[in-house]
Amino acid sequence: MRRITVVIMLAVLLLTSCNTGWWEADRNAEPIFDKERINQYTINCYYDEVEKIIKGYQQITYYNNEESILEDIYIHLYPNYFNDKDSVPFTASEMYMAYPDGFDIGFINIDSLSVEGDGGTWGYTNSTGRVLRVELSKPLKPGEHIVLDMNYTVKLPRCNGRFGYGQRTVKGANWYPVVAVFDVNGWNLDPYYSFGDPFYSDVSNYSVNITIPESYEVAAAGVVVRSKKNGKGFKEISIVANRVRDFAWIASEDFKIKEKKVGDVKVKSYFFQDEGGEKALEVGAKSIEIFSSLFGEYPYKNYSVVAADFYVGGMEYPNLVIINKELYNKEGHFSLEYVVAHETAHQWWYGVIGNNEVMEPWLDEGLTEYSTILYYENRYGKETAEGVLDNIIGKRYKKYSGDKGSWEQSIHRSLAEFDSAEEYYTLVYYGGAVVIHQIREALGDQDFFNALKTYYKVYSFENATTNDFLGVVENTAGMEIQDRVNEWLSQGI
Template sequence: MLKKRKYVFAVVVLAILVFSLLAYQNLSVPHKNLYEITASFDPAQKTITAVQKTVYVNTSGRSLKEVIFHIYPNAFRDEKTAPFFPSEFSKAYPSGFSPGGIDIQWVKVGGRSIPFTIEGRDKTILKVDLLKPLKSGRSIAVFMSYTIKIPPSEGRFGHGKYTYNITNWYPIACVYDEKGWHKDAYWILGDPFYSDVGDYRVSIKTPASFIVASTGDIKKEAVRGGYKTWSIVAKNVRDFAMVVSDKFKIASDKVNGITVYSYYFSEDEFGKRALRYGRDALKFFSDYIGPYPYHQFSVVQADFYVGGMEYPNLVMIDKGLYTKSNVFNMEYVIAHETAHQWWYGVVGNDEVNEAWLDEGLTEYSTIMYLEGYYGKSVADNVFSKAIEKPFEEFMASSKDTNTLKPLSQFKGWEDYTNLTYNKGAVMYSHLRKLVGDKVFNQILRKYYNDYKYKNATTQNLIDVATQVYGKDLGGFFQEWLY
């Protein structure tokens, strides 16, 4: 135990020295934020110890006195703020609740410690007070040290019997747009995230027996003294996620020059099925919407009870889907999460206030995938039974059918699912019938190309659709969304 602590301390000190030499403040730089993280993962203690350098670029158009970060792990400190409904707790915490969280040891700029506060209803906001105002168009290097406790949760962030799901784990800069800082809580419903594209350089040290599936390209693996250090680079991504396990098997294939990986711990039959579904979905969406712009894509079986979850270059899939009785559900979920690489990953949006924008388009894109591989009759049958019928039943009994509202205003999963996934997909089906297959495809391709690596809004989508169709579609969207 003493040796481990000394090793971690040495890594942290070295990282501080290296980062300090690279620090700069108020310099003109490209518009993207840069995250450099040196971390050590300890499965025995269920912790991650890290030093992080964030080069934050002020694109706000005004001077800023502070930089604000999300620190999502703190939502898992308390049962009252953990992002699960009470009815889900037995699935989220099958071994019982135990807290997770992130402890910030210090924050520095230019070698000097600076004040910071932790705020928000779930303590997931880190406000860093700058030593002097940061002018628009300039950048600042913010250094911080922290320790993360990984909870025994089988949700996005936590660990189970097979995997450590290390997602939404590090301090990530809040979006600053025309509304100011977006300091949203980690809401129970939906995917409560909104982030800008950035570049990442991550070094993660694990015991040598562990395998890391991650966002980005693994550039180097170095083994020393029973530990392995993974050096990872990810460019033009809006988040960085890892799933770590000492039980992973790996299968891989290539499509359109992209390496597709399947990380799994079930029987080979299902791990290879997952690989095929991921490969097929990646090819379909690349051909139909626009090229996948990264080098790799990973489909990862995980201790994750919610079905599937998307992150850049990586999707987590519920281990329970890797069975004979669930192969169709496995394919559907993998295709859906793969579509998110286009709608959320490359074309971003505010998932807190406009959740329908990526979910509705992703759900209908999944139907298009089924149509592409299995024919229109199969796709229409799935659409009718799984999307259209539940939506119509919901609409017949619901008084509030407004789609454009923040996550805090949805009543529960039925409400959220029908008004973001199902209603969005039904709307796209009607839009496709209205404008025709060719124009519909042109709308999606232009929307993808125009907002690649940007954050889009509902109005941006309406403007693109109107421009491609040649007629005002504002009324069509207005009727469906409100």
């Protein structure tokens, strides 16, 4: 996610000298992806524009791809963080922007749930109803799968955050029940923090049917395979989105839409103001072109840049990014360009390669922020990119660290360890980008860009860690740098 406060030139060479690298021995230098063992979400939902309610039926086919035997399954219910003013994911200073008309409740109720066709035993882990625990009648062994069916009701709040509706848009983001990630640390049940992007998810396949008033245009992840009117004032939209970490959709009766092809990728801009909409399309398309060249091809057919009632600058979702519609009005559109480029870079760092954004937020945000600099470098030249790096990122990071004196300067921390949103964004975004730049300086351009492309190739559609990233960097460059980078991450630069 890119806050509104923030107003590889070389073709990557395939590795030829590291044939015995650690990743080849363990992973054959190819992304491990078994389409027969990927989680599947089938969702049928109906949007009631009068009541601002989504009625949904959902089937989840969940695969145990870990080595542990599972006795239960945990499911995040993010909309229930909006059922109480004290738990909404906004800082106190942001409440008036998130709720310009005052607090409005949002929630999700699970109306029914069955496991493999039986009633099953399920309940909430506590009274807040934000995590659902499904007790399995028999253990789920490694390699096995189980099918969950549920019906639910979602109430959208009038809210200018990720989830809710506003003056011109309806935002279906983090809106449906999603299975938590089970990894070496067990089930990851972190809360919806008031800053950062507190999400951690596995790649899944989605088949989604949305029934919505026919006056609405819908931007969504994936590919629309069918859209038809039902003769009752509604249209039914069928969407398939494969190998994605989330499924978001944005709807409006006022959208203007333009599109452009970048190779095989259809880039779309959903907007309200013509000039800003054209700029968003141009930047989105150019970003896809640049980042595909630098890191590896964008692996999906569609990418959408969507203007919305969203007080934050921008937010990334697979195949789709949400952009504050007010940025489209800014003279010169510098902020719009910066935010669109940043969110587009997230399609590589978060979208294709995932990571635990709660425990290691610097990893995707540092790479994404520096990728934004690379966008400027490749589009406008090194001098412009250096100016952006020095004036927007470097000076803010150094000023903040200098002002704080003995303040904790560790960049590599979990969300829970940051005292404020200001500290988080300064260190994770700006500090993270500075660390990536220092890695580039230490390696030289050829090894640096080789490392990024190798990292992308090896960890596509998986969740990676800081150690995974630095392991690729060391092996690509043939030099020991991990201790030095860890020092930068722990002590600042």
